[in-house]
Amino acid sequence: MLRQAKLAGAFILAACIFVLEGAPAAHATTKLPDPAKAGVAEKLFRLDCGRSLANDESVWTPGANAGRSIEFSSTCWLVKHGDEWLLWDTGVPEEAFNDPKGWSTLPKLIVYHLDKTLTDQFAEINLKPGDITRVAISHTHGDHIGNVRLFPSARVMMQRAEYQWIYSPNGPNDNVNQLMALARKLLGTPKNLQLVDGDTDVFGDGSVMLVSTPGHTPGSQSLLVHLKNAGFIILSGDVVHLEGNFEKNIVPSLNTNSPESIASMEKIRQLMAKYKAKLFINHDKKQSNKLKLLPAYYD
Ligand SMILES: [Zn+2]
Numbered sequence: 001m002l003r004q005a006k007l008a009g010a011f012i013l014a015a016c017i018f019v020l021e022g023a024p025a026a027h028a029t030t031k032l033p034d035p036a037k038a039g040v041a042e043k044l045f046r047l048d049c050g051r052s053l054a055n056d057e058s059v060w061t062p063g064a065n066a067g068r069s070i071e072f073s074s075t076c077w078l079v080k081h082g083d084e085w086l087l088w089d090t091g092v093p094e095e096a097f098n099d100p101k102g103w104s105t106l107p108k109l110i111v112y113h114l115d116k117t118l119t120d121q122f123a124e125i126n127l128k129p130g131d132i133t134r135v136a137i138s139h140t141h142g143d144h145i146g147n148v149r150l151f152p153s154a155r156v157m158m159q160r161a162e163y164q165w166i167y168s169p170n171g172p173n174d175n176v177n178q179l180m181a182l183a184r185k186l187l188g189t190p191k192n193l194q195l196v197d198g199d200t201d202v203f204g205d206g207s208v209m210l211v212s213t214p215g216h217t218p219g220s221q222s223l224l225v226h227l228k229n230a231g232f233i234i235l236s237g238d239v240v241h242l243e244g245n246f247e248k249n250i251v252p253s254l255n256t257n258s259p260e261s262i263a264s265m266e267k268i269r270q271l272m273a274k275y276k277a278k279l280f281i282n283h284d285k286k287q288s289n290k291l292k293l294l295p296a297y298y299d
Contacts, residue, residue: 032209032224043078043227043298044077044297044298045295046077046294048074048075048115049075049091049118049143050091050143051113052071052072052113053069054071054072056109057069057070059252060242060252060254061245061252062250062251062252071285072283072284073285073288074092074112074144075089075280075288077235079208081203081208083133084203087135089145089282090118091144093114094147098115106179118150124295129151134154134157136156136210137156138236138282139158139217139221140163140165140183140186140187141183144237148186152191156190156193156194157200158196161214162218164219165180165217167184198212208224208226210222213264213268215256215262216239216256216264218256220238222234222268228299229298230299231275232277232278234268234277234280235282238283239261240265240268241284242284243284243287246279
């Protein structure tokens, strides 16, 4: 019995190593496309993936707004490309749906609420979780990876630096250590994990690009999507939380690396100029409220 368990353990470990070492090479060194030659995705839907209430805005705007409460949006996006559906971020866990107490990653700081499930929103456009072929995650904070387990057969795409970080030893900031532990728990062990290194062309035609934007976490990324009518759109991940922070280069105190955060915001500005791209900021509720929501879409 024990020997069998050991053998099974060794097999699982070997399988994990194969997935981690074997999968990512294909697109590892792809560069961002020429704007005039980039392919297009067909549709881009915004999903309501929760909202959060924080009691001290100054955590996100150091030096200002101490003790002021703030509400953030949590946003997921669905990209249709040919026969494939890519989900960008997975939001607050569905277990939190309609729970008046909410759900939290850091209970003293922020509480999340979920008013609509991903599954119900998919149903509005006749989709099921099993139709999602790829899940790309901006980073491993709980409000972005809360529902990865709903997609056991999808290819889960993330930066290798992010994966290695959540399995690295604890550092001096206990809040960050707690977030890493929660990330390991929520991410679990996706059977089809693709770790990428830097900017990566998802479909090989320049239509959807993972853009490396570290700083909020060591392997944070954003998504550049090209659509026929709407043009280029950048989905922020957490490279920035609020329009005001982007204008003034303000870095939240929970970010793991401040200079990297500033460099990543600058990279986004350069991409916006090169691609004439709009930036949709995941957690900026004021901005999110003005964007189209599923079943409406950008095309
Ligand atoms: Zn985050």
